[in-house]
Amino acid sequence: xxxxxxxxxxxxxxxxxxxxxxxxxxxxxxxxxxxxxxxxxxxxxxxxxxxxxxxxxxxxxxxxxxxxxxxxxxxxxxxxxxxxxxxxxxxxxxxxxxxxxxxxxxxxxxxxxxxxxxxxxxxxxxxxxxxxxxxxxxxxxxxxxxxxxxxxxxxxxxxxxxxxxxxxxxxxxxxxxxxxxxxxxxxxxxxxxxxxxxxxxxxxxxxxxxxxxxxxxxxxxxxxxxxxxxxxxxxxxxxxxxxxxxxxxxxxxxxxxxxxxxxxxxxxxxxxxxxxxxxxxxxxxxxxxxxxxxxxxxxxxxxxxxxxxxxxxxxxxxxxxxxxxxxxxxxxxxxxxxxxxxxxxxxxxxxxxxxx
Numbered sequence: 105x106x107x108x109x110x111x112x113x114x115x116x117x118x119x120x121x122x123x124x125x126x127x128x129x130x131x132x133x134x135x136x137x138x139x140x141x142x143x144x145x146x147x148x149x150x151x152x153x154x155x156x157x158x159x160x161x162x163x164x165x166x167x168x169x170x171x172x173x174x175x176x177x178x179x180x181x182x183x184x185x186x187x188x189x190x191x192x193x194x195x196x197x198x199x200x201x202x203x204x205x206x207x208x209x210x211x212x213x214x215x216x217x218x219x220x221x222x223x224x225x226x227x228x229x230x231x232x233x234x235x236x237x238x239x240x241x242x243x244x245x246x247x248x249x250x251x252x253x254x255x256x257x258x259x260x261x262x263x264x265x266x267x268x269x270x271x272x273x274x275x276x277x278x279x280x281x282x283x284x285x286x287x288x289x290x291x292x293x294x295x296x297x298x299x300x301x302x303x304x305x306x307x308x309x310x311x312x313x314x315x316x317x318x319x320x321x322x323x324x325x326x327x328x329x330x331x332x333x334x335x336x337x338x339x340x341x342x343x344x345x346x347x348x349x350x351x352x353x354x355x356x357x358x359x360x361x362x363x364x365x366x367x368x369x370x371x372x373x374x375x376x377x378x379x380x381x382x383x384x385x386x387x388x389x390x391x392x393x394x395x396x397x398x399x400x401x402x403x404x405x406x407x408x409x410x411x412x413x414x415x416x417x418x419x420x421x422x423x424x425x426x427x428x429x430x431x432x433x434x435x436x437x438x439x440x441x442x443x444x445x446x447x448x449x450x451x452x453x454x455x456x457x458x459x460x
Contacts, residue, residue: 109135109183110135110181110182110183111134111135111136111137111163111181111182111183112129112134112135112136112137112182112183112184112185112186113137113139113178113179113181113182113184113185113186114126114129114136114137114138114139114185114186114188115139115140115169115175115185115186115187115188115189115215116139116140116169116187116188116189116190116231117136117137117138117139117140117151117154117164117186117188118138118140118142118147118148118150118151118154118164119140119144119147119150119188119189120150120306120308120310120311120312120318120321120348121188121231121306121348121351121352121355122138122140122186122188122189123147123150123151123153123154123310124308124309124310124348124349124351124352125186125188125352125355125356126138126154126162127154127157127158128352128356129356130154130157130158130161130162131158132356133161134161134183135161135162135163136158136161136162136163137163137164137165137178137181137182138151138154138162138163138164138165139164139165139167139169139174139175139178139189140164140165140166140167140189141166141167141168141169141189142166143168144312145312146312147312150310151164153310165178168211169189169207169211169214169215170206170207170210170211170214172214175211175214175215175218176214176218176222179215179218179219179222179223179226180218180222180223181223182223182226183226184226184227184228184229184359185215185219185226185227185228185229186228186229186231186355186359187212187215187228187229187230187231187287188231189207189211190207190208190231190280191203191204191207191208191276191279192317193276193314193316193317194235194274194276194277194316194405194406194407194408195316195405196276196316197274197275197276197279198274198275198276198406198407201275204275204276204279205275205278205279207279208276208279208280208283209279209280209282209283209286212230212283212286212287213283213286215228216228216286216287216290216296216298219290219296220290220294220296224294224295224296225297226296226297227297227298227299227359227362227366228287228290228296228297228298228299229298229299229300229301229355229358229359230283230284230287230298230299230300230301231301231303232280232281232283232284232287232300232301232302232303232369233276233277233280233284233302233303234264234302234303234304234371234373234409234412234414235272235273235274235276235277235280235281235407236270236271236272236277236280236281236284236302237264237268237269237270237271237302237412238270238271238272238273238277239271239273239407239408239409240264240409240410240411240412243256243259243411244256245410245411247340250339250340250381250383250384251340251342251381251383251384252340252341252342252381252410252411253342253411254411260376261376262376262415262417263344263371263373263375263376263379263413263414263415263416264371264412264413264414264415265371265415265417265418266302266369266370266371266415266418270285273407274406274407276407277407284300284302284369287300288300288367288368288369291366291367292367297362297363297366297367298366298367299358299362299365299366299367299368299369299370300368300369300370301354301355301358301369301370301372301419302369302370302371302372302414303346303351303372303373304343304344304345304346304371304372304373304374304412304413304414305319305320305343305344305345305346305373305374306345306346306347306348306351306373307320307321307345307346307347307348307434307435307438308321308347308348308349308351308434308437308438308441309348309437309438309441310348311348311438313325315334319382320345320385320435320438321438321442323382323385323386323389323397324389324435324438324439324442325442326397327389327393327397328393328439328442328443330398331398332398332399332400333386333397333398333399333400334399334400334401334402335382335399335400335401335402336401336402336403336404336405336408337382337401337403337404337405337408337410338401339381339382339383339386339401340381340382340383340410341381341382341408341409341410341411342379342380342381342410342411342412342413343373343379343380343412343413344373344374344375344376344378344379344380344412344413344414345373345374345378345379345380345431345434346372346373346374346378346428347374347428347429347431347434347437347438349429350374350425350426350428350429351372353425353426354370354372354419354423354425357423357424357425358370358423361422361423361424364422365422365423368422370418370419370422370423371414371415371416371418371419372414372416372419373413373414373416374414374416374428374431375413375414375415375416375428376413377428377430378428378430378431379413380431385435386399388432388435389435389439392435392436392439393439416428
């Protein structure tokens with residue numbers, strides 16, 4: 105009798121990172137089970153694309169991660185779990201803190217308990233956030249050209265490392281931060297093999313960027329459609345950006361090396377060499393598109409960091425990660441993908457893109 109193959113569970117698998125991860129897993133020969141509520145507009149197209157490409161290896165459950173029966177059943181049968189389902193916007197968390205708490209924290213605890221009780225040897229890799237470090241207000245900054253940068257040359261050169269004290273700000277930071285700590289503790293207390301990846305700004309194909317989350321894709325989509333971009337703050341805020349294929353590689357490496365890295369948290373981003381300000385991205389987009397990009401400014405939003413760049417050295421060493429794709433090449437790649445995307449095509453006549 106043939107041995108039944110257990111699927112890899114990807115919660116939020118129709119979302120941006122989830123669909124790219126599920127695609128890579130299927131290409132590697134794994135059976136993949138996507139659990140997604142399809143609540144975010146546009147992600148149903150991601151799932152349809154994924155199922156067309158991998159009709160025999162990708163299955164899907166349309167359910168809320170808070171649905172105990174669906175989540176427990178899926179987790180109990182999984183070879184591994186990549187937990188990406190989340191409420192992802194700081195602004196939404198401020199508008200509805202209870203919803204944010206139930207999706208980001210309570211559902212994560214439900215998933216952890218499902219594994220502890222029914223499948224304790226299955227690895228869980230959790231998508232956390234740089235927001236667990238707070239607003240970094242204690243780091244003195246100076247404006248250099250169009251970017252805010254730390255005055256301390258060591259911080260400027262290396263970024264924020266994992267030993268930075270946690271400091272949860274906004275309901276989103278609290279819900280994701282609490283979940284982050286529970287995921288780590290389930291490894292300590294119950295020997296469930298878990299890893300936390302605290303992500304900076306990930307961008308790439310299949311991203312439904314909005315004003316509240318996914319700013320690189322949002323900026324490009326707005327510009328390609330001839331719509332104005334609103335910048336909150338002065339536009340000199342800096343983030344390190346990471347192309348989604350490099351993020352997927354880190355998730356897979358965390359699974360493959362789970363015996364060595366379980367119980368650890370890693371910062372995951374582009375690092376100092378892929379740190380850009382919003383103004384720099386705008387100028388680069390104008391070079392790509394060959395015209396000015398309409399934009400305006402509004403007041404800073406709660407929880408915004410003027411500067412965040414992650415120190416990726418621990419993740420690079422422990423997960424044996426290659427150097428990430430340069431942000432200029434990645435932005436050009438995303439612009440070309442948007443050019444090919446059916447939803448963007450009507451607005452893209454004459455756009456030639458750029459070759460990395």
